[in-house]
Amino acid sequence: MDADRRAAFLKQLHDAVVDMDEEKTPRLCREALEAGIDAYTAIMQGLAAGMDTVGRLYEQKEYFVPELLLCSDAMYAGLEVLRPQVKVGEHEAAGKIIMGVVEGDIHDIGKTLVKTMFEAAGWEIFDLGKDVKLERFAQTLRETGADVVALSALMTTSMMAMPKAIAMLKAVDPKVIVLVGGAPLNAEIARQYGADGYAPDAIAAVETAGRLFTKAA
Amino acid sequence: MHPMTSRERTDAILAGKPVDRIPHFPFILGFCARNLGYPIATIYSDAEKSFAAQKMTFEQYGVDWGPLYGYASYGTWEFGGQIDMPTGAYQQAPAHKCFPVKAEEDIDRLILPDVRTAGCLPIAMAFSRLQERHETPISVVMGGNFTIAGNICAVERLCRWMIKKPELAHRILRLATDHILDIVTHWVETFGAERVIPQFWEPLASNLIISPRQFRHFVLPYLVETGERIQELGVRHVLHHICGDQNANLPMWAEVPMGDPGLCSFGEEIDIDRAIAVLGAQAVIIGNLDPSLLLTGEPAEILERCRQTIEKGKRAPRGFMFSVGCELAPETPGYHLFLVQKALERFGTLGEP
Numbered sequence: 001m002d003a004d005r006r007a008a009f010l011k012q013l014h015d016a017v018v019d020m021d022e023e024k025t026p027r028l029c030r031e032a033l034e035a036g037i038d039a040y041t042a043i044m045q046g047l048a049a050g051m052d053t054v055g056r057l058y059e060q061k062e063y064f065v066p067e068l069l070l071c072s073d074a075m076y077a078g079l080e081v082l083r084p085q086v087k088v089g090e091h092e093a094a095g096k097i098i099m100g101v102v103e104g105d106i107h108d109i110g111k112t113l114v115k116t117m118f119e120a121a122g123w124e125i126f127d128l129g130k131d132v133k134l135e136r137f138a139q140t141l142r143e144t145g146a147d148v149v150a151l152s153a154l155m156t157t158s159m160m161a162m163p164k165a166i167a168m169l170k171a172v173d174p175k176v177i178v179l180v181g182g183a184p185l186n187a188e189i190a191r192q193y194g195a196d197g198y199a200p201d202a203i204a205a206v207e208t209a210g211r212l213f214t215k216a217a
Numbered sequence: 218m219h220p221m222t223s224r225e226r227t228d229a230i231l232a233g234k235p236v237d238r239i240p241h242f243p244f245i246l247g248f249c250a251r252n253l254g255y256p257i258a259t260i261y262s263d264a265e266k267s268f269a270a271q272k273m274t275f276e277q278y279g280v281d282w283g284p285l286y287g288y289a290s291y292g293t294w295e296f297g298g299q300i301d302m303p304t305g306a307y308q309q310a311p312a313h314k315c316f317p318v319k320a321e322e323d324i325d326r327l328i329l330p331d332v333r334t335a336g337c338l339p340i341a342m343a344f345s346r347l348q349e350r351h352e353t354p355i356s357v358v359m360g361g362n363f364t365i366a367g368n369i370c371a372v373e374r375l376c377r378w379m380i381k382k383p384e385l386a387h388r389i390l391r392l393a394t395d396h397i398l399d400i401v402t403h404w405v406e407t408f409g410a411e412r413v414i415p416q417f418w419e420p421l422a423s424n425l426i427i428s429p430r431q432f433r434h435f436v437l438p439y440l441v442e443t444g445e446r447i448q449e450l451g452v453r454h455v456l457h458h459i460c461g462d463q464n465a466n467l468p469m470w471a472e473v474p475m476g477d478p479g480l481c482s483f484g485e486e487i488d489i490d491r492a493i494a495v496l497g498a499q500a501v502i503i504g505n506l507d508p509s510l511l512l513t514g515e516p517a518e519i520l521e522r523c524r525q526t527i528e529k530g531k532r533a534p535r536g537f538m539f540s541v542g543c544e545l546a547p548e549t550p551g552y553h554l555f556l557v558q559k560a561l562e563r564f565g566t567l568g569e570p
Contacts, residue, residue: 020380061424061428061465064424064426064427064428064431065376065425065426065427066376066377066379066380066426066427066428066431067380069373069376069377070377070380070381073377102307103305103306103307104303104305104306104307104308104309105307105308105312106312106313109372109373109426112373155307155308155309155310155546156309156508156509156512156543156544156545156546157247157307157308157309157546157547157548158307158308158309159509160307160512160546160548161306161307183425183461184508184509184543185509186509189509189513192513
């Protein structure tokens, strides 16, 4: 396939994600595979590039949560087609991350968006869901040896579970990077709680994790 | 000016008359339970104990207005879903367990709840009878239209439908609006329009979730309709808790009928100066110290931030009441709440009219 046609395919994939098109995205993914485009390339230069644009639109306040959710649906519909075709062992994940909403808190919309952005950035994700017992974070860290743990809380009271969770995680692996986020938090509280980083939104979470991970490596 | 009682202060602020000092409006439900040694769930499940715990805590910390009953996940239980009362170490308020609408076809099965029996409403009514007996404002607390809709079908689903299937979003919003009007009508018939001050908490309409354009299309028309219909019932004041970052929505809130004066409380994300500029001509401004600061801050910083908020609030033409921007964490050190009282006494006095 010539470079122009390949670029046009990838651009269409990008646009389908940005346009929130959950039907068109997987169809284009199938067509891309049939045309001989490598699945990993289609993911990174099509779907993930689309989510990068979505992230920028969110930062510019062009897109809000409804648009992010639908773009995310489109991306996942495409990933379902492409992922099984990625050659095992050929591409390393950007890093491993455990994420979840802490015990006592069932508000997971923020965590869902964080997951999408890490997915688009090529991280291997262990999503523990919401109302996650603190010991489960530590147990999953033991089992996976993840590089980063991202803790989310929307309520002031559930935020108070974080210092204990962070202490438990650091006891398992003192080098693990712990990020926190959610409405009641800020950088100062994150510091008080012993977190390595704070992110005010999903886009910042990926940037912060990437920066801290690179620094630690 | 002689020191006023809480009731005198509340009556004066609603009547547009001078007060001796800035009142302290309560948003401290779970804190009151902890203060009395009760489980937090007591605040939401036992009207008598909830009212008593709040009344005693208000007396201790110089809080005005009167006890409140309500929570942000209102609507789930009333429309047939399930909620969990807070029982764990890190839980603050009732939370959704199972939404009434999990798929499109569930909407056809939704019916308007019976406001005498549905969900928490019998407890809310028992609580309001205590408000009547103790002559405090009868504040029936609900979610705003959009927040109730999100509590019926889950906010993620509502968000998706707003773009992909807006007719479904509007059907849920219609039900939420009709339910709100049923409740207010029931309360007015029970207590009289002049005593009822409905409260609407609207966290899901925050710009952390939806755009101002979506607010104009999916939130504002229902707020305006609700406000107009409530005023037709003879209700004099409506309180809106404009929760979270709603800076981009703020000018639209000024289009919502909310009585004379209305009452608007704000999340800490909104600057009080701007709140006054946009809504100060029509509403008493209430707000908005960051509850995280009261939980984790140092005393000197808390006192200073209280002072700043009070000084800004004093410029509100229809009056100002101090409050936290969102519910105070139950674990907040008692001394930090005492600092609010101290700040109001030191900086909140208004002198002779």
